Amino acid sequence: MKCWLITLISGLMCLISCEQQPYQIGQRLYQAQCANCHMDTGVGLGALMPPLAGSDYLAKHRQTLPCIIRNGLQDTIQVNGQQYAEQMPGNKNLSDIQIANLLNYVMQSWGNNHPPYTLEEVQQALNQCPAPK
Numbered sequence: 001m002k003c004w005l006i007t008l009i010s011g012l013m014c015l016i017s018c019e020q021q022p023y024q025i026g027q028r029l030y031q032a033q034c035a036n037c038h039m040d041t042g043v044g045l046g047a048l049m050p051p052l053a054g055s056d057y058l059a060k061h062r063q064t065l066p067c068i069i070r071n072g073l074q075d076t077i078q079v080n081g082q083q084y085a086e087q088m089p090g091n092k093n094l095s096d097i098q099i100a101n102l103l104n105y106v107m108q109s110w111g112n113n114h115p116p117y118t119l120e121e122v123q124q125a126l127n128q129c130p131a132p133k
């Protein structure tokens, strides 16, 4: 096989796998850290766990989502007109990049189509997290 062809093919393969990687990392993190409450398909669980699929909260609170992932949430919130008041635990062990990949998976899955976060946007948001109560 000609050398340029090999270069082209390996280049293309990297394009495919390198492109998908952040999404897949986000998916794996989601399955490990989030799916037991929000479910694999993001539908939530009845009146206890709010949905992420089709959630109007995502666009309305884009700025605070990174802090919610890191520090958790203990509040009474509205998602798609329903009230939720259970507690979500924080994920202090996740790095800024992991939070970005995780959020981008949520923003782009199950029919959600929100613009992806850049790492800078996530870090700026994390710098402004309210002090834990």
Ligand code: HEC
Residues within 6 Å of the ligand: 030, 033, 034, 035, 036, 037, 038, 048, 049, 050, 051, 052, 055, 056, 057, 058, 065, 068, 069, 073, 074, 075, 076, 077, 079, 084, 085, 086, 087, 088, 089, 091, 102, 106
């Ligand atoms: C122990 C169960 C639990 C786990 C694990 C959990 N959450 Fe939550 N999550 C909740 C609850 C309960 C709320 C609502 C909190 C409130 O009312 O203050 C919530 C709220 C949310 C919200 C805002 C409301 C909405 O539905 O859009 C987002 C976004 C979210 N969680 C994402 C995640 C992500 C991403 C992970 C994984 C890192 C995760 N959650 C892990 C229980 C959980």
